[in-house]
Amino acid sequence: MALLEVDDVHVRFGGVVAVNGATFDVDEGTIMGLMGPNGAGKTTLFNVITGLQAPTSGTVRFDGKDLKKVHPRLRALGGIGRTFQRLEVFGSLTVADNIRVAAEMRGIENPARVRDELLDRVGLRAFAHVTADSVPTGIARLTELARALAVSPRLLLLDEPSSGLSEVETEDFAVLVRSLAEDDGRSVLIVEHDVELVLGLCSQIHVLDFGSIIASGTPDEIRKDKRVQDAYLGADEAAAAEIEEAV
Amino acid sequence: MSSFVSFTIIGIVLGSTYAIAASGLVLTYATSNVFNFAHGAVGMVMTFLYWELYVHQGWPVWFVLPFILLIVAPAFGLVMELLIMRRLTTANTTTQLGVTVGLMVALIGAGQLIWKPGGRRVDAFFNGSKVSFGVVNVTAQQFITLGLALAVALGLYVLLNRTRIGTAMRAVVDNRELLALHGARPNVLSGLAWALGSSLAALTGILLAPQLNFDHTTLTFLVVSAYAGAMVGRLKSLPLTFVGAIALGLLTEYGQWLYTELPTSWITDSEGVIYGLKNSLPTIFLLGVMLVLPQEKLRVGRVTGTKLPRIPSWRTTMLWSAALLGGSYLLTGAMGEANNARFGQTMCLPLIMLSLVLLVGYGGDVSLCQLSFVGVGALVVARGFDIPFTGLGFHSQISPLSIVTAFLLTAVVGAIVALPALRLRGLYIGLGTLAIAGAMDRSVFESGLVGFGAQGSTIQVTRPSWLSTERSFALAVVVAFVVTAWIILAIRRSKYGRILLATRDSQAACATLGFSTTMTRVAVFAMSAGLAGVAGVFFAGMSVTPGTLNFYFFQNLPLLLFAIVFGVTSVTGVLTGGFVYGCITSTFIVGQHPDLVGLAYIVVLVMLRLLVNNPNGLVGLLFDQSRRIMSRPDAVSAPPGSAAAREPYPATAGLGLEAPVGSA
Incomplete structure (x- = not known):
């Protein structure tokens, strides 16, 4: 099936x-x-x-x-997870917090570790501390991807x-x-x-x-x-x- | 029976007046997406002008009416559109609310400045002549009102649905630029809508004037009742708006009829509860409508996120706290008791506004009943509370127990108020909470049974012995401010703070992550209400005899206004905003210069006008400026305000991405 x-x-x-x-x-x-x-x-x-x-x-x-x-x-x-064509990042949070908050919303254990793993895996380390509404579109898309992945x-x-x-x-x-x-x-x-x-x-x-x-x-x-x-x-x-x- | 028939007629006539007001509101909302809180205030000003020219100056009515309805009011609408509303169409709801509320407050202020409060009256058209239909009489005024409502209904329907201009007007709201490319002139169209809307507001006020207490706030807020009619039409459908307005008119008058039919003993025994309930019928109607409105759909593709001021480090927070406490200590030491009392009362306002930071600043919701929460807190401490089974309790004393109880009870009230908020957002919550504040005034605070009593000021609150002087209690208020600020900053740093911001930024994204925003919003409403309740305890302690007038629902508007103008997203913002607002009220009102309050509001409106695109307020602007100055060396390679000017980047890694040059 x-x-x-x-x-x-x-x-x-x-x-x-x-x-x-x-x-x-x-x-x-x-x-x-x-x-x-x-x-x-x-x-x-x-x-x-x-x-x-x-x-x-x-x-x-x-x-x-x-x-x-x-x-x-x-x-x-x-x-079912998704990203959006017209961005729906959490603009007032940093890229790192976008990922972390997703894990926190779902009560996933050790959200900080989830965040760190995904920052590395998706390649967002360099933008970790930038607020999501001021990163380039491509980075915002990757942020959405990492955020979706945070809840597996x-x-x-x-x-x-x-x-x-x-x-x-x-x-x-x-x-x-x-x-x-x-x-x-x-x-x-x-x-x-x-x-x-x-x-x-x-x-x-x-x-x-x-x-x-x-x-x-x-x-x-x-x-x-x-x-x-x-x-x-x-x-x-x-x-x-x-x-x-x-x- | 004949009284029932007359109340029906009065109800339909009142409903017709509401319908005229509501249709003006729908018209402007449909063409500009801005809900005009100042609609009633425009009507108020125009009605006063009508009084001035017709009654005071003695000009002939056949000249005054067309002059106001066809020239002055439309011109006023055009100016509003040109200076303010045009820029608001794309702003977020909080800003829209703030600006139109600011306009309303400023218009009331201007009205009071020009026409000093005092006895005025306007006679009904044709000197109140009546036509008799067997058992009931219908006045000429009532006939005219009905006729005008029908004409307005028909005229607007034809204009919007049957003419090219109407179609173009409805298109303006969707996409101004696109419409312009198709050869229409969006500015002319929305100007036309605002001119018409303003004219309808004027008409409503003039029609209502003979039957009312002729004063600034009554006129402004009677039209607020008309909002309920517009809600029935979901701010879109004109026919439904008319149905809703008529229903509201009938409901109001049937309530009145029932009230006259009730045994007098019931009314006296209820100590004002029944009376309050009768007067709250429009509010109950509005809340009922909000509960049956279809739930707002999740929307995608909106502009999300507002950059918030950076969270201060603990060290900065500590330094500022110490400076505030030390400064207050020195200041109160140098002043006499009378001024210390004034200082303490002023400092209550920043304390109250702090609760808005959580709800409005971080959560993106709106509350126009925050002062009612403050009132509930004050009420809890004033009336006292016995905790069942424990033997613990308090009566009118300020103590840790009364503070905790006030927090918890007010939080429960907040959660209940949030219930309609579960399903709606933004504008509707603003309207709903304002309606709740109005209802609280009339059915809770004014009631002798559960509230302060009609004129308040009978219950005395006692301070703990070691805080009995004005100076010590004023300092206690400052300490409460610092503690609350720390709590709010701690929430902002925590997981709950992040979730709160995420909820505000994108509900759709939260849903697709499997997170329900409902509980978050109820929790933040409850928490914010609880903090306001605690502020209420301190307010009660500072003023010693809290009363209904302290929590009059209208004061919610300047409260939110000052918070937004100075920056509702930061502690510093509400400290400044609350302090300035506190100074205005305690200096001008207590100091017997109420006419200057209006002037102050006008100044605030002008400031607000500058802030249309800055949700962080004046203080937010200052933060940006100081950051820009501090980071000048970096700013050489990047334009100020861009991402690169704000954040240092480590070497890039990962996907081979480069550090951002501009923002997305």
């Missing part, structure tokens, strides 16, 4: 269909990617999974349990984690995410614009366009998929060029 099962989820905002029958699974210990141009419904799907947005129809199951009507907080307690989620949803990171930083980031799955056994669901990053990192990829999944498969299959190339061509020529480059 897959850890996360998303089954025929629809979300409509008035006349706009944001998600149109999305169906996919995330297995334990794997990295799964969601790709798609702007407005494809990726973040909405994340909000559905974490409970910030109620689906118009369809079900989300986590660990076999239907999450319908389960409060976001209880989903988090069940082991089984499934981690990363929303555009690499935007704001430089090329070198992105490579380091990929190493980190891989280790989360391989060493810790966490499942990761990642929404990304950076096509190369997703193709390089994920074992399974779904491509969303206008709310529908237009392609699913391994990185190799996605590379060859004509519809994917069209979707990217239609939406963003730069991204299409990237795909061609990657292919």
Whole structure:
């Protein structure tokens, strides 16, 4: 049984269909990617999974349990963690305290040690004592990641984690995410614009366009998929060029 | 039966007046996202102007009415929009609340400065002529009110929903810049909304004037009742606002009717409780509405976090504490007992404001009933309390036991008040707590049964023998300030402080970490109320005969205002703010210059205007300045105020990241 099962989820905002029958699974210990141009419904799907947005129809199951009507907080307690595309760091706390307070909120033992381990693991040592509202976007994203990790989620949803990171930083980031799955056994669901990053990192990829999944498969299959190339061509020529480059 | 029918008519007419006020409020809120606490105060000023021109100067009414409603009031609305409201649309709720409350207080101050309090009256339109319908009479004034309410309802509905200007007005609130790109002129649109809103406020005041005690605060706050109507429409829907306003009008008048029908003996036996309850009906209505409003959804993608002043080190805290204590010791030694009493009363205000640091400064919630908590603390010590089974108790004496009891009981009251706060945030809590403060005035403090009695000042509080002089008790107040400040700083440094700030910064992030912010917010409300209760004990001890007037709900507004202006996020901020506010009240009010208070409030408003984008207040600005000066050598390579100018960085490691150059 897959850890996360998303089954025929629809979300409509008035006349706009944001998600149109999305169906996919995330297995334990794997990295799964969601790709798609702007407005494809990726973040909405994340909000559905974490409970910030109620689906118009369809079900989300986590660990076999239907999450319908389960409060976001209880989903988090069940082991779903996430980062936000539009940052939700605790701006008045330092980077280190952002991590520590997460452990403290959940009553995890020795929050100071959790903080120190994660500062090193995510590579935030240098920014430990800077307040989170004054660090660059990339660092704030990593802070959110470390904060989510502080409460040891089984499934981690990363929303555009690499935007704001430089090329070198992105490579380091990929190493980190891989280790989360391989060493810790966490499942990761990642929404990304950076096509190369997703193709390089994920074992399974779904491509969303206008709310529908237009392609699913391994990185190799996605590379060859004509519809994917069209979707990217239609939406963003730069991204299409990237795909061609990657292919 | 005929009395029931007349009360129904009066209720509908009153409701119509509320509806006019509430629709003005909804209009400005819908176009600018700013809830105008000063709405009633604008109406008040315009009504006084109406009195001045029509009654005092004797101008003809056919000229005065259009002159005020179509020229003066709209112009005033435009100026407000231009100078203040335009910049507030994106500010956080505390700032919005602070600025509009400041405007309200300043308008009342200005009103009192120009029109000295005193007997005034305005006659009803057409000299109160009536039309008889069998058993009941309807006055011309009532007909006019009903007609105007209908016209306003219809006019606003058509304007907002059926015209291009209306559509554009509703769009202003969503995205000014975007609207401008589409060729509309957002400033003109929101100016129009504020002009209309201000005109509606004026109309309400003028319609209400003949039936009221014609004074500054009554006029200002009667319109506050109208807020409840706007709440029913969730500050958006005009039709629902009208329904709510009419319901409120009916409820108020039916309460009045029931009161006249009750046996007189019940009313005298209740020692003012029933009377207070009757007068609190609008408040109860407002609280009821807040409890059934749908729970606020978790929001993402907001601007989060406000940089707080740095926590002072223990050493700094110790030095400042010693300086404050030593300074107070020397000062009180040099002054006479009368001045020491004044000094002690002044120092009570910083002590009271400290409780706001926790709740407003750190927690990001708002309380406009903090002074009521202070009152509860004072009440506990004044009336006394016997702890069951222990034989322990106290009556009007200040002792460690009465302090602890006051803390605990007030904390319980605070937790209860927080109940509506569990579901709502910001603005709604501000309104709800103000309503609670009003209700406490009328049904608790004024009651002879449980409170101080209608005019208070009958219960005398005794100090411990070793603190009997004014000087020693004033010093005790300073010690209480220092101890409370240490408690607050200790909380700020602890895990609870971090959690509190995290809760304030992002509730959505807290939820996705599996943390419920509800308990935190109840706890902080309770703690803050408890500290205010303790301040109340010291206040009672300092003033010896605490009474209802000390805790009059209106005074919550300047209290919060001064805290915000001087910096509600730091101990130094509230020490300064409380001291200045204390000086103003004890020097001007006690010193018989109440007219100067208004002037002081106007000055505060001007200062507030400078602070729209600085939530840490004047003291926060000073902190920033001093830090900038101290770190000048570093500032060569980084612009002042940027992350790099504030923090030294060790060599970078980890992901190959570089130290930040600018901020995100």
